[in-house]
Amino acid sequence: MTGDGFAASQTAAAAGEHGLSRSPQTRRPLVAQAPSASARPTKAARRVRLEGLDAYYGDNHALRGLDLEFEPNKVTAIIGPSGCGKSTMIRCINRMHEEIPGARAEGKVCLDQVDVYDPSVNVVAVRRAIGMVFQKPNPFPTMSIFDNVASGIRLSGASRADLRDRVERALRGAGLWDEVKDRLAEPGIGLSGGQQQRLCIARTMAVDPEVLLMDEPCSALDPIATLKVEELLADLKQRVTVVLVTHNMQQAARVADSTAFLLDGELVEVGATDEMFTQPKDSRTEDYVTGKFG
Numbered sequence: 001m002t003g004d005g006f007a008a009s010q011t012a013a014a015a016g017e018h019g020l021s022r023s024p025q026t027r028r029p030l031v032a033q034a035p036s037a038s039a040r041p042t043k044a045a046r047r048v049r050l051e052g053l054d055a056y057y058g059d060n061h062a063l064r065g066l067d068l069e070f071e072p073n074k075v076t077a078i079i080g081p082s083g084c085g086k087s088t089m090i091r092c093i094n095r096m097h098e099e100i101p102g103a104r105a106e107g108k109v110c111l112d113q114v115d116v117y118d119p120s121v122n123v124v125a126v127r128r129a130i131g132m133v134f135q136k137p138n139p140f141p142t143m144s145i146f147d148n149v150a151s152g153i154r155l156s157g158a159s160r161a162d163l164r165d166r167v168e169r170a171l172r173g174a175g176l177w178d179e180v181k182d183r184l185a186e187p188g189i190g191l192s193g194g195q196q197q198r199l200c201i202a203r204t205m206a207v208d209p210e211v212l213l214m215d216e217p218c219s220a221l222d223p224i225a226t227l228k229v230e231e232l233l234a235d236l237k238q239r240v241t242v243v244l245v246t247h248n249m250q251q252a253a254r255v256a257d258s259t260a261f262l263l264d265g266e267l268v269e270v271g272a273t274d275e276m277f278t279q280p281k282d283s284r285t286e287d288y289v290t291g292k293f294g
């Protein structure tokens, strides 16, 4: 999506810096972690910028020229009625959208200065840098709690001792360690729904992403499990940029720094969460947040 050769080579160089380049030699290895289980990774969160993003399913034009920015180390909530394009938008960010038969995207999705749709960019690295947690917890069904978290780390060639530390740290980071430390060899699917969702968050965070996409992560959870995930977000955003799709307006108000309102595939309004809920600029936002439709 870069027009001339110079721009393309600049993008390729930047992609190398991010570890997103196609060439394995220039890809940044996953950072070796400090041994302490409580130490934080030092990797920076990235700014995500959508520029003129269009998405289609065949003839269905599901996203229409979205321009939107997600700030590093902040939680941005995406709200809007069913079918407005929230899931489509976040699947475009980590290039999952194009996996759907007949689906395509146009425009830019920049991770800092790198357009993740640039041909020089490695799509596997994009999905590692931009982790995703889904509505329904989806632990790997045949794997233990430990292996669910370890599976991605192993691909980075971590040593055995390092692996144990990183699994522990990821589970601590997801607020799950104390509940599972004595049953790490048991199946992940034996956990409660809320625990499974935190396991999936641990699995995603274990490979040290720069951005975390969450598509209604609490909609299958009870209020206590929901509260635990919400509490986690304050901690997770110290490490990543968080994009949170939610139908729950109170949840957006509780956890999001900014909120964006989508309608029929278009961005209606984005702003500081408290302003979006108390003094929205667009009457359609006001109607939505006050429950007049959707």
Ligand SMILES: Nc1ncnc2c1ncn2[C@@H]1O[C@H](COP(=O)(O)OP(=O)(O)OP(=O)(O)O)[C@@H](O)[C@H]1O
Binding pocket: 057, 060, 062, 080, 081, 082, 083, 084, 085, 086, 087, 088, 089, 100
């Ligand atoms: N896999 C798909 N194949 C074809 N069309 C799809 C697919 N997924 C979504 N769509 C269409 O794209 C549009 C946006 O859907 P999307 O799932 O992004 O909405 P949403 O805002 O996430 O809705 P919800 O709140 O119900 O999850 C809708 O018209 C939907 O029918």
Ligand SMILES: [Mg+2]
Binding pocket: 086, 087, 088, 215
């Ligand atoms: Mg959705």
